[in-house]
Structures are given as structure tokens and as C-alpha cells.
Amino acid sequence: MRISRTLPVAAAVAAAGVLSLTAAPAQAAEYSSALKIKGVQYDAPGRDSNKCSGGNTKDEYLTIKNYSKTANVNLKGYKVKDAAGNTFTFTKSHTLQPGDYIKLRGGRGTDSDAKNVVYRQNCNFIWNNDKDTIYFYKPGGARADVHSYTKTANDRDGNGYINYHG
Numbered sequence: 001m002r003i004s005r006t007l008p009v010a011a012a013v014a015a016a017g018v019l020s021l022t023a024a025p026a027q028a029a030e031y032s033s034a035l036k037i038k039g040v041q042y043d044a045p046g047r048d049s050n051k052c053s054g055g056n057t058k059d060e061y062l063t064i065k066n067y068s069k070t071a072n073v074n075l076k077g078y079k080v081k082d083a084a085g086n087t088f089t090f091t092k093s094h095t096l097q098p099g100d101y102i103k104l105r106g107g108r109g110t111d112s113d114a115k116n117v118v119y120r121q122n123c124n125f126i127w128n129n130d131k132d133t134i135y136f137y138k139p140g141g142a143r144a145d146v147h148s149y150t151k152t153a154n155d156r157d158g159n160g161y162i163n164y165h166g
């Protein structure tokens with residue numbers, strides 16, 4: 001239970017039984033992380049080709065955004081994982097200012113703060129075109145965000161992109 005180490009005094013009092021008036025609304029699927037998954041281009045436009053040269057793995061991406069109004073957050077140590085257990089760890093420092101974002105793209109390329117991009121340095125696709133789950137973990141291993149999708153249920157316009165957070 002995380003109440004004891006993260007909630008301020010007022011909430012801790014409420015949790016102790018004074019009533020739950022100050023408790024956060026129930027949002028079971030949402031996490032309090034500053035960084036969340038903004039959206040995913042799980043199906044790269046065009047026919048999938050995982051060739052490092054001339055393929056389109058770069059067009060498959062996950063957008064991660066800093067939703068904090070005040071805190072800078074370094075991506076170093078954060079991880080993403082798919083339903084099959086394929087994992088990518090952000091090994092380099094990349095600071096996201098409030099409102100800032102990056103696109104984690106497949107394929108090989110040069111990471112750029114100015115261009116808001118980090119490459120997985122892997123030309124294979126990671127996000128399945130039919131259904132998958134996107135896990136996002138903080139450096140300490142706590143879950144920062146998670147979203148499952150299916151093409152039929154979550155991508156009604158069929159453009160291969162799903163938006164999760166504004």
C-alpha cells in the first residue's frame with residue numbers, strides 16, 4: 001500500500017478513518033506518474049518492413065509526455081514493455097520539461113532532445129498490429145502507466161494510432 005509514503009497529512013488522516021472526503025476519485029486505471037503514454041502509432045503506415053534500411057519501423061512509435069506542471073523528469077532508467085515481454089530501457093539521460101514529450105521510435109537513429117525523439121535501435125516492430133499491452137515503468141520498477149488495445153475496439157478510424165492522454 002502506498003498511502004503511508006506518498007500521501008500528504010490530510011489524506012493520511014482521511015485514510016486513518018476520518019472519512020474519505022479528501023481521497024482522490026476512483027480512477028483505477030490511472031497512475032499518478034508525471035510521465036504517461038500519450039498515444040501510440042502501433043501500426044506503422046504502409047506495409048510493415050523491418051529492414052533497417054528502407055523499412056518503416058521508424059514509423060511505429062510511442063509518445064511519452066510529461067504531464068507535470070512543475071517537475072522536470074529524466075527518462076533515464078524508465079522502461080517500456082509489451083505483452084510478450086519485449087523490453088526497451090531508456091539508458092541515456094533525456095530530460096522532459098513540463099509539457100515536453102518524446103516519440104520512442106523503432107529502427108536505428110540519433111536520439112535528439114530538440115527533435116523529441118529516441119530510437120529503440122532495433123528494426124523489428126514491437127507493438128502488435130492486432131492487439132497488445134503497453135507497460136511503462138519508473139526507474140525503481142513501479143508502474144508509471146499501462147494501456148491495452150485492440151485494433152477493433154480502440155482504433156475506430158483505423159489509422160493505426162490510438163490516443164490515451166491529451
Ligand SMILES: [Ca+2]
Nearest residue numbers: 042043127128
Ligand atoms: Ca506494429
Ligand SMILES: [Ca+2]
Nearest residue numbers: 155157159161
Ligand atoms: Ca486511430
